[in-house]
Amino acid sequence: MRARAHIAVSAALILALPACSAETRQQPLRGVLTTPTDIDLDWTGTRPGVAGHVLEFATEEAGPYTVLDHLPRQVSTYRHPDLMPHTTFFYRLRAYRGPVTRPVRADLPDGIRFTWTDDSADEDGFLLEMRRKDSGWYEPVAVVDPEVTGTTLRTLPGEKQATFRIRALVLGEQSNVVRLTSGG
Amino acid sequence: MLPRLRALTVTTALCATSLLTAPHAVAEVEPGGWQSVSPGHSEQERGCGRIDGLTFRLTCSTASGDQRAERRYATYTGGTRQFEGHFRITGLSGSRISLKQTFHESGSGPYFMLAVERGGRLYAVHGGTTLSHAGTVGTTVRVNTVHQVGAEHRTYINGSLKHTYASPGGSFYDKFGAYRTNSGSGPATVEWSNIRFWRK
Secondary structure, three states: OOOOOOOOOOHHHOOEOOOOOHHHHOOOEEEEEEEOOEEEEEEOOOOOOOOEEEEEEEOOOOOOOEEEEEEEOOOOEEEEOOEOOOOEEEEEEEEEEOOEEOOEEEEEOOEEEEEOOOOOOOOOEEEEEEEOOOOOOOEEEEEEOOOOOEEEEEOOOOHHHOEEEEEEEEEEEEOOOEEEEOOO | OOOOOOOOOOOOOOOOHHHHHOOOOOOOOOOOOOEEEOOOEEEEEEOOEEEEOOEEEEOOOOOOOOOEEEEEEOOEOOOEEEEEEEEEEEEEOOEEEEEEEEEEOOOOEEEEEEEEOOOOOEEEOOOOOEEEOOOOOOOEEEEEEEEEOOOEEEEEEOOEEEEEEEOOOOOEEEEEEEEEEEEEEOOEEEEEEEEEEEEO
16 A cells, blocks of 8 residues: 655745746746645646646656646646656646637437538647536547547537537647656 | 546647756656666567557457457566556547557466557456546557566556556566457557666
8 A cells, every 4th residue: 555645745846947938937837746646736827818728747858748638727736646656757738729619510329520610720739628518618528630620529428418619729838847756 | 627638639849948958867667776678579460450660450340359450579577567658549430449468478368458448448458447538539648567577567547556456476478559359349540659668
């Protein structure tokens, strides 16, 4: 059984590498080793027009980085749980923007087929966003490649009653990089 | 509740010059003392399985027989071994396709199998435990397995421990690719990348 005892949050556990630019310094990403194997991240500074953030991690400074999640602008915290012990983790955040449109929808027995028109010249991809019946905002559920104009979502119970939209995804500024080492 | 992302293919780039020029960190995943190794491998194509570099395809929907496209790595018999790789499912019209195996060569065979269901659920074939829902079409997923022969086998998905399994002794080997499980069928296309191995 791995130790799960909470440890005191210490400034010494927070290390942010130098930011890329003055712009990224306005959007700091912070991380804390909350338990020996759990890292909590939070960020601030969302500016007008930012629709959300892409959170990535790596175990080597130069990568490869793996996307942990696409997070809507309403979300500014993330817990990376049950980590590999005694391992150094690097985190970075990338803002995204882009106009939204309503896709054409065709219901399938086990999902929904969406199609749309590509009116964007420089998108990094398209983001399918879903708003549940009881939710106040849209959350990302799928990203597809640039130039692609259709995707099929395999729905879970209740999702066929949700509302969907397509965002032409444009990646923006990158945050500072946070480096933390797990215990064990 | 954080949102689930079904598929993502976004690429990003480092912008910090200081990061690009920094010394390359030594990989250390789980407690240190790891030695990077490069075990040899062979390729296995059976039935409608096809391999093109690190792209593994099952081109048929046949729900029986031997349908596989895999890399089989060299046998090991002791110590602690670590596998790391990233996979991205680019097509999955079928379901229940095994992606990575730790094979008990001197024992009962496929001792640990990581598989995916249509919709993105990653699970352990033996026992059916859900490991993650990150395995959807278009999503890049990082897998680490740490195998202490005769003690324990641990599986990490995107850096988080998701499965722990007692391990017998004997001889084992790693396999990855696309393999039809007993209850599964293709078609499926899986792209693997950044494959690495360590031992200690």
